[in-house]
Amino acid sequence: MTDPVESGSVPRRNIRLVVSYDGRRFHGWQRQPEPILTVQGCLEQAICRVVGHPVTVNGTGRTDAGVHALGQGANFRTTNLAIPLDSLRRAADSKCPGDIAILSAREAPDDFHASISALGKTYRYRIHVAPAKPAMLAGRVYHCPVPLDVDLMADAAARLVGRHDFRGFASSAEQRQDTRRTIRRCTASAHGDEVHVTVSGDGFLYKMVRNITGTLIEIGRGRWGPERIDLLLASRDRRDGGPTALPGGLYLVSVLYPDGETGVAGGD
Amino acid sequence: MTDPVESGSVPRRNIRLVVSYDGRRFHGWQRQPEPILTVQGCLEQAICRVVGHPVTVNGTGRTDAGVHALGQGANFRTTNLAIPLDSLRRAADSKCPGDIAILSAREAPDDFHASISALGKTYRYRIHVAPAKPAMLAGRVYHCPVPLDVDLMADAAARLVGRHDFRGFASSAEQRQDTRRTIRRCTASAHGDEVHVTVSGDGFLYKMVRNITGTLIEIGRGRWGPERIDLLLASRDRRDGGPTALPGGLYLVSVLYPDGETGVAGGD
Numbered sequence: 001m002t003d004p005v006e007s008g009s010v011p012r013r014n015i016r017l018v019v020s021y022d023g024r025r026f027h028g029w030q031r032q033p034e035p036i037l038t039v040q041g042c043l044e045q046a047i048c049r050v051v052g053h054p055v056t057v058n059g060t061g062r063t064d065a066g067v068h069a070l071g072q073g074a075n076f077r078t079t080n081l082a083i084p085l086d087s088l089r090r091a092a093d094s095k096c097p098g099d100i101a102i103l104s105a106r107e108a109p110d111d112f113h114a115s116i117s118a119l120g121k122t123y124r125y126r127i128h129v130a131p132a133k134p135a136m137l138a139g140r141v142y143h144c145p146v147p148l149d150v151d152l153m154a155d156a157a158a159r160l161v162g163r164h165d166f167r168g169f170a171s172s173a174e175q176r177q178d179t180r181r182t183i184r185r186c187t188a189s190a191h192g193d194e195v196h197v198t199v200s201g202d203g204f205l206y207k208m209v210r211n212i213t214g215t216l217i218e219i220g221r222g223r224w225g226p227e228r229i230d231l232l233l234a235s236r237d238r239r240d241g242g243p244t245a246l247p248g249g250l251y252l253v254s255v256l257y258p259d260g261e262t263g264v265a266g267g268d
Numbered sequence: 269m270t271d272p273v274e275s276g277s278v279p280r281r282n283i284r285l286v287v288s289y290d291g292r293r294f295h296g297w298q299r300q301p302e303p304i305l306t307v308q309g310c311l312e313q314a315i316c317r318v319v320g321h322p323v324t325v326n327g328t329g330r331t332d333a334g335v336h337a338l339g340q341g342a343n344f345r346t347t348n349l350a351i352p353l354d355s356l357r358r359a360a361d362s363k364c365p366g367d368i369a370i371l372s373a374r375e376a377p378d379d380f381h382a383s384i385s386a387l388g389k390t391y392r393y394r395i396h397v398a399p400a401k402p403a404m405l406a407g408r409v410y411h412c413p414v415p416l417d418v419d420l421m422a423d424a425a426a427r428l429v430g431r432h433d434f435r436g437f438a439s440s441a442e443q444r445q446d447t448r449r450t451i452r453r454c455t456a457s458a459h460g461d462e463v464h465v466t467v468s469g470d471g472f473l474y475k476m477v478r479n480i481t482g483t484l485i486e487i488g489r490g491r492w493g494p495e496r497i498d499l500l501l502a503s504r505d506r507r508d509g510g511p512t513a514l515p516g517g518l519y520l521v522s523v524l525y526p527d528g529e530t531g532v533a534g535g536d
Contacts, residue, residue, distance in 0.1 A: 020400075020402075020403040020404060021403045021404075022403050022404050022406060068404060070404070089400075090399070093400055093401060094401075096401075097406075098401060098403070098406035098407065099403050099404075099406045100403050101400045101401040101402065101403035102400060103400045104400075131358070132288075132357075132361050132369045132370060132371045132372075133361060133362075133364075133366060133369040134288075134369065135288040135289045135290050135366070135367050135368050135369035136288060136289075136290050136336060136338070136367075136408075138290060138365075138366035138367045139366065140404075
């Protein structure tokens with residue numbers, strides 16, 4: 001049976017969202033059978049209660065369990081033409097749990113799709129460098145108890161910019177054949193007690209940002225020099241890289257669309 | 269039976285700690301019977317495993333359930349004279365759950381007591397002002413969806429500085445007869461999307477900072493003028509104030525001792 005909302009056989013609106021969430025409680029973005037808690041599942045339930053019919057919420061990035069989002073892109077279609085956008089946003093936001101927020105909602109052309117229409121994404125990985133655990137940031141940062149050489153990490157990060165085969169930074173579970181991607185920007189910089197690794201690109205392989213970060217941490221600790229990146233890009237062998245950094249430090253910061261980026265304040 | 273460690277009948281060290289915690293999972297600071305999770309209980313268990321005997325950890329402030337600490341003061345006595353302080357701190361910190369951190373440990377004179385020796389404390393209340401819930405800050409800030417007039421709040425806050433009878437800001441559960449306290453500093457200021465209420469004083473009544481904040485929020489929303497504070501200080505009647513602000517926005521920032529403040533970076 002075809003879904004009349006999704007097929008477009010009834011009048012409908014395509015609603016575009018920017019969503020933020022704390023990933024700690026969730027088994028990732030992607031809907032799973034009850035009672036497994038997912039971000040997509042919670043959003044779909046909340047919006048269903050507001051528009052009065054089941055919806056499918058497409059997300060730009062299928063973040064893993066424990067990964068956070070500051071500006072996740074999403075869209076859904078509704079046949080409810082009556083409810084004003086701001087009321088819809090406010091009502092759906094209030095029906096989501098406290099660790100999921102709907103930051104904005106606006107109408108989009110019918111062919112807009114949060115994932116297919118996206119030109120790129122920016123991720124940030126937060127490393128907290130201090131002797132003691134950061135209690136207020138448990139599950140939000142990776143705690144590194146030893147100093148990191150940020151200059152070496154920045155040098156290494158810059159070597160990732162451009163179009164490369166990132167097979168060496170992909171999880172062995174990566175299914176896609178074409179592992180070439182374009183990284184527009186890759187930086188490592190100090191922010192108080194933290195080192196932030198920020199990566200913008202047209203697409204990412206499975207666990208790519210966490211594998212990049214794990215490798216940069218080893219370089220920052222002095223295990224390898226920055227040229228380790230060149231070796232990895234050439235060998236395309238995951239075993240040449242550092243361990244996969246824990247999910248809790250990773251943030252989907254923003255999504256780039258033809259008309260601009262999801263509205264999250266820049267920073268580094 | 270007298271505890272030989274606490275009575276001082278055996279050689280012992282008095283260890284002074286600075287502790288930080290995310291209060292969300294805990295039923296407050298104060299130890300309670302198992303299986304109720306408390307900060308004091310977790311710290312005592314962790315330290316016991318390191319020093320090899322049961323300990324009593326005194327805290328400066330008995331924070332309520334859901335209240336956080338950036339620089340809680342604490343101390344305990346141990347007959348373990350062998351383990352170096354830094355090893356003790358590191359081992360006990362690693363045995364605490366991720367949302368409790370032991371930031372520092374140093375030796376103190378035998379008569380030092382985290383609560384009795386304290387000259388004052390600084391609390392901060394974080395109010396997040398934005399149309400959408402702050403998903404990454406659930407349980408860490410109070411979410412206010414309407415604008416606040418920070419100038420009016422700052423005017424009101426300044427009226428609390430000095431020695432006053434704060435009965436009108438105390439919970440009805442407050443047992444102490446003398447409700448006069450000295451507030452050294454009380455400010456309300458904007459920080460990006462947040463308004464911070466910061467209060468430093470020699471002592472605080474039960475729920476006093478949350479009742480001050482609840483009243484300042486009503487003033488910021490325009491329900492009352494700043495002179496409402498004068499009325500409350502005069503009437504000493506809790507019913508003249510605003511609602512008690514939720515615990516999740518409150519932080520014990522630092523403790524003032526004769527030799528300085530617990531080591532937390534200042535800010536506002």
